[in-house]
Every structure is written in C-alpha cells, then in structure tokens.
C-alpha cells in the first residue's frame with residue numbers, strides 16, 4: 001500500500017515553554033487533534049518537551065514532532081522545520097517572554113514584538129487558510145502586529161483571550177463580560193451582566209456589597225497572584241486554547257470573548273465572537289452603558305497609540321523592517 005499523506009489537521013505550537021507545553025498537554029488529554037508540531041528557538045527544550053509529551057500519547061495516540069530552524073543546533077535531530085509550522089492548520093503562538101513580577105503587559109511589548117517578528121519570518125510562508133491563535137502577551141497589541149505581519153485576514157487571527165474572559169467569579173452565578181483588554185485595562189460590562197437571566201444591576205446586594213469592585217479587582221489581580229506565587233500561569237490558558245482548537249476543528253461556532261480586529265473600533269480588542277472552522281465569524285457587540293463605552297473608547301485610543309508606534313512594520317520579511 002502506498003503511504004498516504006496525513007489529512008489530519010496539523011496543530012503547530014510555537015514556544016515550548018510553560019504555556020506551550022501545557023497547551024500541548026491539554027490538547028493531548030482531550031484528543032483535540034492527532035498531529036502536533038512544536039517549535040522553539042531553544043531546540044533542546046522543544047526536543048525534551050516532545051519526548052515528555054510522547055509518554056502521554058497512549059491516551060490519545062497523537063503524533064508529536066519538534067521542528068527546528070535549519071541553522072539551529074538541534075536541526076539534525078528533527079526532520080521537521082520551522083517552515084512546516086507555517087503550513088499547519090492552526091498555529092498557536094506562545095513564544096514570548098512572560099510577565100515579570102510588577103511588569104505590565106505593555107512593558108512586555110517591545111521584547112515580545114521582536115520574538116513575534118522572528119517567528120513569523122522563520123515559519124513563513126503561512127498557509128493561506130491557517131488560523132493563528134495568539135497567546136503571547138500583550139495579546140491585543142501582538143494580535144494587531146501579527147495582522148500586519150502575517151498577511152492573514154483578520155478572521156484567521158485571534159486570540160486569546162483568557163480563562164477569566166467571563167469573569168469567572170461567583171462562577172456559577174454571574175454571567176458577565178469583560179471587553180477590551182484581559183488584564184490591567186479590562187472593561188467589565190456590568191450593565192448587561194446577569195444572574196440566572198436577571199440583570200445583575202437589579203440585585204440590591206450587588207451595590208451594597210460593593211461586589212463590582214471586588215469582582216473587578218479579583219479578576220485583575222488574579223494573574224498577578226499566580227505570577228507572584230508560582231512565576232507563571234499555564235493551566236487556565238492551556239484549557240482555553242485546547243477548547244478553542246476543538247471549536248475550530250469541529251466547527252462548533254461557539255460564542256466566546258476573543259481578541260479580534262474590530263472595524264467599529266479600528267483596533268484589536270477582546271469582544272464576544274463566533275468561532276468556527278474559518279476562525280472568527282460574527283462579532284457580538286455588547287450593550288454598554290455610556291460610562292462603559294467611554295472606558296472602552298479610552299482603552300482603544302491607548303491601544304491605537306501603541307500600535308501607531310509600530311507603523312514602521314510593513315511586511316513579513318524581516319529585511320523590510322526599520323530598526
């Protein structure tokens with residue numbers, strides 16, 4: 001029998017650090033796909049992660065390979081290349097520095113923009129139908145930059161939003177949206193939040209107990225608590241990414257808050273969107289109070305100003321960039 005090329009969708013995970021390996025593990029445990037490629041500039045780490053992950057494949061019988069850039073030291077140990085990652089159906093971008101204690105997401109930007117640029121150059125050309133899931137932070141700005149750099153249409157770049165995208169507080173009770181950012185500058189849309197279908201604002205306890213402030217600060221500070229205690233977050237984001245990959249591959253058309261480019265705001269920001277096999281579909285703009293809309297506009301303005309600083313970015317070839 002002539003061996004047939006695998007038709008199984010391929011998932012490439014760029015960055016084999018804490019988040020990248022947790023994403024791969026979550027995907028394996030949930031059998032979301034059967035063909036994975038892992039690329040990291042540190043080829044030794046990528047190789048080690050692949051060996052470790054392979055020991056878990058008895059659960060889902062997936063194939064996992066490490067990819068290397070031809071000039072990198074580990075190239076001889078793998079047959080896959082970074083360019084093969086560009087031909088994957090879903091590309092999960094986790095390569096990037098993580099937030100240091102006390103560092104804001106914006107401070108990460110310069111460091112991680114260089115990594116994004118490097119990765120997109122090395123994996124190019126990107127398959128025209130690929131969906132790029134951006135996880136590295138600051139995710140909104142990097143999504144905006146990836147849009148300019150990758151050449152993919154906006155519907156095929158998203159991400160991440162986060163495990164706290166629906167606030168995740170009073171977990172089973174409060175159904176509320178966070179838009180804009182998923183960190184320091186998030187805008188919680190309390191005006192359309194509900195508890196069992198009833199507007200949250202109609203609950204007397206809500207105002208009396210200062211619940212808004214408590215919930216807002218709990219969600220904003222949560223990530224900093226995790227970083228303070230264990231150095232990095234991994235499991236929440238890994239679970240979210242595996243769920244998104246599943247939604248894309250199974251065309252589930254779920255509605256989730258994700259970072260996307262919005263024409264209305266002319267910016268990449270977190271909004272509820274439909275996610276299916278073609279990436280992001282319809283954006284569902286939430287009803288917001290005037291104050292919430294103002295906060296979001298302020299966030300968008302700041303976000304646009306940061307993106308403008310990167311206007312020199314013109315294409316996927318690194319030689320096109322001005323330093």
Ligand SMILES: NC(=O)c1ccc[n+]([C@@H]2O[C@H](COP(=O)([O-])OP(=O)(O)OC[C@H]3O[C@@H](n4cnc5c(N)ncnc54)[C@H](O)[C@@H]3O)[C@@H](O)[C@H]2O)c1
Nearest residue numbers: 015017018019040041095096097098099135136137232237
């Ligand atoms: N969106 C979210 O909700 C969310 C949650 C957690 C972490 N993050 C972000 O994910 C990113 C990764 O976090 P982490 O804890 O895994 O960090 P990490 O340091 O453990 O891993 C990052 C990996 O990227 C690799 N890398 C660096 N430069 C590279 C390059 N040019 N090409 C290929 N690989 C390269 C490193 O070698 C390293 O293995 C960070 O930016 C972090 O802030 C986002």
